[in-house]
Amino acid sequence: MTDLLYSEEEEALRAAVRDLLADHCDAPGVIARTESDAPHDLAAWKALVDGMGLAGLLVPEAQGGQGVTHREVAVVLEELGRAVAPVPYLASAVVATEALLECGDEDLLGRLASGRDIGVLAVGLHRAPGTAFPAVRLEGGALHGELTGIADAAVADVLLVPAEDGGLYAVEAADATVIPQVSLDLTRPLATVTLDGARGRPLGDAGPAVRRALRAGAGLLASEQLGLAEWTLTQTVRYLKERKQFNRPVGGFQALKHRLAQLWLEVASLRAAARNAADALATGEDTDLAVAVAQAYASPVAVHAAEEALQLHAGIGMTWEHPVHLYLKRAKADSIAYGTAGAHRGAVGELVDLQAP
Amino acid sequence: MTDAAELRRRTRELLAAYPPAGTDRLDFLRARFDAGLAWVHYPEGLGGLGAPRSLQTVVDAELEAAGAPDNDPRRIGIGLGMAAPTILKYGTEEQKRRYLRPLWVGEEVWCQLFSEPGAGSDLAALGTRGVREGDQWVVNGQKVWTSSAHLARWAILIARTDPDVPKHAGITYFICDMTDPGVEVRPLRQITGEAEFNEVFLTDVRIPDSRRLGEVGDGWRVAQTTLNNERVAIGGMRLPREGGMIGPVSKTWRERPELRTHDLHQRLLKLWVESEVSRLTAERLRQQLVAGQPGPEGAGMKLAFARLNQEISGLEVELLGEEGLLYDDWTMRRPELVDFTGREAGYRYLRSKGNSIEGGTSEVLLNIIAERVLGLPAEPRTDKDVAWKDLAR
Numbered sequence: 001m002t003d004l005l006y007s008e009e010e011e012a013l014r015a016a017v018r019d020l021l022a023d024h025c026d027a028p029g030v031i032a033r034t035e036s037d038a039p040h041d042l043a044a045w046k047a048l049v050d051g052m053g054l055a056g057l058l059v060p061e062a063q064g065g066q067g068v069t070h071r072e073v074a075v076v077l078e079e080l081g082r083a084v085a086p087v088p089y090l091a092s093a094v095v096a097t098e099a100l101l102e103c104g105d106e107d108l109l110g111r112l113a114s115g116r117d118i119g120v121l122a123v124g125l126h127r128a129p130g131t132a133f134p135a136v137r138l139e140g141g142a143l144h145g146e147l148t149g150i151a152d153a154a155v156a157d158v159l160l161v162p163a164e165d166g167g168l169y170a171v172e173a174a175d176a177t178v179i180p181q182v183s184l185d186l187t188r189p190l191a192t193v194t195l196d197g198a199r200g201r202p203l204g205d206a207g208p209a210v211r212r213a214l215r216a217g218a219g220l221l222a223s224e225q226l227g228l229a230e231w232t233l234t235q236t237v238r239y240l241k242e243r244k245q246f247n248r249p250v251g252g253f254q255a256l257k258h259r260l261a262q263l264w265l266e267v268a269s270l271r272a273a274a275r276n277a278a279d280a281l282a283t284g285e286d287t288d289l290a291v292a293v294a295q296a297y298a299s300p301v302a303v304h305a306a307e308e309a310l311q312l313h314a315g316i317g318m319t320w321e322h323p324v325h326l327y328l329k330r331a332k333a334d335s336i337a338y339g340t341a342g343a344h345r346g347a348v349g350e351l352v353d354l355q356a357p
Numbered sequence: 358m359t360d361a362a363e364l365r366r367r368t369r370e371l372l373a374a375y376p377p378a379g380t381d382r383l384d385f386l387r388a389r390f391d392a393g394l395a396w397v398h399y400p401e402g403l404g405g406l407g408a409p410r411s412l413q414t415v416v417d418a419e420l421e422a423a424g425a426p427d428n429d430p431r432r433i434g435i436g437l438g439m440a441a442p443t444i445l446k447y448g449t450e451e452q453k454r455r456y457l458r459p460l461w462v463g464e465e466v467w468c469q470l471f472s473e474p475g476a477g478s479d480l481a482a483l484g485t486r487g488v489r490e491g492d493q494w495v496v497n498g499q500k501v502w503t504s505s506a507h508l509a510r511w512a513i514l515i516a517r518t519d520p521d522v523p524k525h526a527g528i529t530y531f532i533c534d535m536t537d538p539g540v541e542v543r544p545l546r547q548i549t550g551e552a553e554f555n556e557v558f559l560t561d562v563r564i565p566d567s568r569r570l571g572e573v574g575d576g577w578r579v580a581q582t583t584l585n586n587e588r589v590a591i592g593g594m595r596l597p598r599e600g601g602m603i604g605p606v607s608k609t610w611r612e613r614p615e616l617r618t619h620d621l622h623q624r625l626l627k628l629w630v631e632s633e634v635s636r637l638t639a640e641r642l643r644q645q646l647v648a649g650q651p652g653p654e655g656a657g658m659k660l661a662f663a664r665l666n667q668e669i670s671g672l673e674v675e676l677l678g679e680e681g682l683l684y685d686d687w688t689m690r691r692p693e694l695v696d697f698t699g700r701e702a703g704y705r706y707l708r709s710k711g712n713s714i715e716g717g718t719s720e721v722l723l724n725i726i727a728e729r730v731l732g733l734p735a736e737p738r739t740d741k742d743v744a745w746k747d748l749a750r
Contacts, residue, residue, distance in 0.1 A: 004641040252734030257727035265657035357617035
């Protein structure tokens with residue numbers, strides 16, 4: 001049976017990542033950074049990958065990684081979600097890494113696992129696993145075309161680009177034009193990638209690599225959404241114990257208590273779904289269903305948590321100064337990332353034979 | 358220390374001395390109790406061996422493999438789940454010896470006389486009066502929503518023994534003889550047409566003081582043991598995928614494509630996902646219990662299952678279309694067992710309406726989560742320092 005708990009090692013990892021993020025990713029700093037030329041926090045990224053070696057968790061030790069499993073990666077993502085940390089961890093250490101593991105490219109795996117380089121799969125963030133994705137033209141050995149909605153491409157060193165011949169190609173970012181898009185999620189910004197005769201190194205078949213990468217992305221995004229939802233719930237409870245109106249803490253009003261209790265139940269349930277998906281990715285058992293269930297459940301819960309946090313913080317929650325908007329923007333963008341809840345429910349229907357009319 | 362090997366050895370000894378095939382069912386169960394293999398975590402002499410509760414599965418597996426009879430735990434759930442732990446914790450030695458063995462064996466069925474027409478969510482406001490006369494208590498009042506009252510030999514009962522102190526302080530806990538001439542049990546017909554529950558009218562029922570559990574006036578604290586065990590029982594179940602209310606509607610969906618619509622498909626998938634996530638949440642809770650780290654999720658599981666049962670069964674009635682307009686049978690019956698997922702969709706729809714009321718309303722459970730798990734301020738209490746007799750009613 002699936003292990004839905006956290007091991008002692010996993011809790012220790014969580015504590016270490018949380019400490020690191022407390023030093024690097026405080027809310028005012030993240031907000032200030034979103035309006036700068038460099039929304040990504042590469043100092044925090046360096047601390048995560050150099051200091052702790054977290055970029056290589058999924059990569060076998062023989063290829064320069066840590067050789068642990070998706071369960072540990074999920075714990076890291078919970079903490080990154082709690083901090084809405086603007087680092088390309090999901091993009092590089094999970095999605096691009098899974099694509100490279102499928103292709104078996106030792107060189108790039110080593111570069112990504114060490115954290116020396118950031119890799120990004122050039123597939124729009126909204127694409128669900130197992131669905132179609134755009135590819136660029138291949139003419140005379142050079143790549144041509146424009147791809148949009150590529151998360152974290154602005155900080156990529158290497159892009160993994162699907163081409164029309166069905167292959168996946170490695171393109172050095174220096175050979176591509178990457179233009180940031182004004183994005184709803186300030187802490188996971190998108191960019192367009194334009195290739196105008198860029199050289200690409202063939203890695204393998206794009207189909208299975210992209211499918212595997214997006215499945216891992218969707219399944220582990222649920223853990224990031226769990227961290228996000230947990231932060232918004234905890235902060236809202238704390239605020240409502242302090243905030244007084246009508247000569248009482250507003251957290252004593254039953255109308256608000258019931259909403260928070262309901263949200264707590266959703267977050268507790270999301271924890272079980274997210275752990276189940278992480279464990280299934282690690283063991284390979286029943287993985288498609290576990291991922292689809294987790295992602296079908298996680299997005300509405302994370303959005304609900306962030307929306308409740310805003311409403312219950314009321315006026316202060318509507319200000320640019322308070323960080324709750326960062327969580328709302330991340331949660332809403334996450335509800336589209338790697339496929340909507342509806343897309344994943346559709347996948348569940350196929351997997352358990354509950355067919356459409 | 359009694360370990361798994363020792364329990365296995367004792368179980369095999371029992372099976373050798375009382376081969377299930379040639380032994381009367383009750384004789385076997387009595388022998389099992391006397392061997393300490395009934396509930397291994399209970400003390401020696403009271404059906405147990407003082408072993409860890411988790412080792413019960415070792416005994417159960419051996420007995421099941423040997424085809425031994427069980428004590429039909431669903432039929433005597435109130436005795437096993439609620440009366441027994443309370444008697445164990447608060448009973449005198451004499452009470453434990455008198456009541457626990459026939460309770461576990463199933464010779465004596467128990468029921469619970471707690472809720473009243475005027476005391477539902479506010480159970481501590483109950484008004485059934487107990488007045489002391491010498492070494493007896495004379496009890497008058499009305500209890501409601503009592504399962505198994507018509508089958509029960511004994512009841513756990515809470516009554517108001519001091520109306521002049523605040524409500525929580527004036528309650529005493531008793532064991533009531535259901536064969537006393539002052540006890541009248543009437544079936545309480547519910548919206549499904551049947552009567553799973555009863556109303557119980559108590560008129561000058563005389564209870565000897567030797568059947569009091571705990572101190573006079575301490576009944577509310579004693580009742581907490583009963584009520585906490587009720588919630589543990591609800592949280593500890595393990596279900597397979599599609600094991601609950603989502604099972605029958607999924608089956609109908611697969612077998613009858615002509616009923617499908619796009620709207621119902623979307624709603625079904627959403628409920629299927631939520632059922633699976635609730636199942637995983639219950640499984641996570643179970644794993645936490647086994648690992649010795651009980652989490653607060655139990656309080657939420659009943660909430661989740663009540664809502665899901667109601668929404669799923671409602672969807673199922675709609676899915677059935679013309680058939681959904683029919684009902685299998687309105688005949689008044691008194692079933693021995695409660696089965697939320699039994700019978701037809703219409704029954705399931707109506708019965709599940711009770712899931713958010715029985716064993717604590719969903720509204721009260723949300724308060725409990727908000728206050729005990731999230732630490733939010735309690736409701737203002739206007740009744741805390743007021744004598745019970747002066748409360749608004």
